[in-house]
Amino acid sequence: MEILLIGATATMAALILSAWLMTFAKWYPIPGIDGTFDFATMIRAHVDYALMAVFNLGFYGVATGGGFDLPVIACWCVAIGGFTNPTIFVIAALDMEFWDKTFWKLFSALSFIITTVGFVWIGYTLVQQFMSA
Numbered sequence: 001m002e003i004l005l006i007g008a009t010a011t012m013a014a015l016i017l018s019a020w021l022m023t024f025a026k027w028y029p030i031p032g033i034d035g036t037f038d039f040a041t042m043i044r045a046h047v048d049y050a051l052m053a054v055f056n057l058g059f060y061g062v063a064t065g066g067g068f069d070l071p072v073i074a075c076w077c078v079a080i081g082g083f084t085n086p087t088i089f090v091i092a093a094l095d096m097e098f099w100d101k102t103f104w105k106l107f108s109a110l111s112f113i114i115t116t117v118g119f120v121w122i123g124y125t126l127v128q129q130f131m132s133a
Contacts, residue, residue, distance in 0.1 A: 001063060001070050007079025008056035014083065015049040018042060018090065038093045045089030052082035059122055068129050074121035081115025 024030060025037050056079060063070045088108050092098040099105075 001060060001072065001075050003072075003075045003079045004056045004060040004070075007082050008053045008060070010079075010083050011049045011053040011056065011086070014086065014090075015046060015053060018046045018049060022046070036094070036096060038096070041089050041093040045086045045093065048086035048089060052086060055119075056082055062126065066129060070122055070125055074118050074125065077114050077118025078122060079118075081111055081118055084111040085115055 022039060022042055025039075030037075059070060059075070059078060084107075088104070088111060091104065095101075095104075
């Protein structure tokens, strides 16, 4: 279950890094980013990192506060998907042809599947715990 704390820490670090990247990209010309950087998509990534950090911490807090364990594989799915989903937006913000590339379509689908499995499994576990209380 502690993987949720690692996942939260990773997404919080990415959250701060994306904020600095957007700030510096506005202040200074950055080769490779200047003129080809999609701020709207990067903001989506930034918000998504924040939400995923909150979900990781929330799931961990509910389980530890409730005195029960969450399924380890489900926790791994949330931690991995919680980082890869927003990262998809970061890559898309830097690559204007991102959505047309087969590799990224497959990567995105796999990331969404992993995230969905984790969230549904943890949601199911939470409902089970509270229905049996």
